[in-house]
Amino acid sequence: MKASTPSLILFFVTSALVVLFKLLNYDGLVLCGKSIIIPSLFIYYFVSNNYKITFFKGLIFLLLFVRDIFTTLNISESAMGSFICVLTVYILLLYLGQKDFKYLQFSFRDGFPIFILILGIGSICYSVLNLELENLELDFSLYVTFGIILSILSILSIINYIKSGSYAFFNAMLMCICFIITDIFFVLYKFYFYNYAFTLLSIITQFLSYFFMVNYLLEKDKG
Numbered sequence: 375m376k377a378s379t380p381s382l383i384l385f386f387v388t389s390a391l392v393v394l395f396k397l398l399n400y401d402g403l404v405l406c407g408k409s410i411i412i413p414s415l416f417i418y419y420f421v422s423n424n425y426k427i428t429f430f431k432g433l434i435f436l437l438l439f440v441r442d443i444f445t446t447l448n449i450s451e452s453a454m455g456s457f458i459c460v461l462t463v464y465i466l467l468l469y470l471g472q473k474d475f476k477y478l479q480f481s482f483r484d485g486f487p488i489f490i491l492i493l494g495i496g497s498i499c500y501s502v503l504n505l506e507l508e509n510l511e512l513d514f515s516l517y518v519t520f521g522i523i524l525s526i527l528s529i530l531s532i533i534n535y536i537k538s539g540s541y542a543f544f545n546a547m548l549m550c551i552c553f554i555i556t557d558i559f560f561v562l563y564k565f566y567f568y569n570y571a572f573t574l575l576s577i578i579t580q581f582l583s584y585f586f587m588v589n590y591l592l593e594k595d596k597g
């Protein structure tokens with residue numbers, strides 16, 4: 375057994391338990407379980423990467439952990455604190471993605487698929503933001519900014535994978551797809567209408583996005 379395996383097992387077991395606790399309406403246990411997710415993935419990444427981590431990538435894990443703290447505390451500042459943490463993570467991941475993107479070479483025939491991709495993700499973002507959302511916790515312009523950053527990150531990651539086909543960008547693409555699904559269902563059940571299935575889907579895809587993110591970072595380090 376690899377040294378990193380126990381922490382990965384802990385992540386999957388905890389993720390399954392959180393989903394189970396949510397089904398049973400044990401909200402306190404859900405919060406406790408979610409607080410273990412990021413630390414277990416951090417240990418998995420740190421050990422798998424031969425106990426090395428850059429400040430940049432360490433900051434990503436720290437921000438996601440702080441986000442979970444804000445969610446657990448559920449204080450008046452939680453919404454803004456959580457928003458800033460996630461938005462900053464997206465910006466940091468966007469920075470990583472654009473470093474690879476700028477070295478790609480495009481031909482004229484790439485124009486149409488890229489246009490369709492931008493149109494598709496842009497339409498999803500616009501459709502969600504155009505819903506009649508109620509009881510927003512933050513100013514609507516902040517959610518627009520959030521949607522634009524996530525859309526750019528997703529477009530960049532998908533193009534990177536299409537052009538290079540590497541395993542790292544495959545994980546980055548899956549990470550972004552999970553980010554999008556998580557945020558769509560979060561907005562739907564939080565500000566549009568509550569649906570239990572939406573909550574579960576948001577939780578499951580959130581955990582998957584973390585897993586794909588760690589795989590992406592590990593593959594980046596190998597390169």
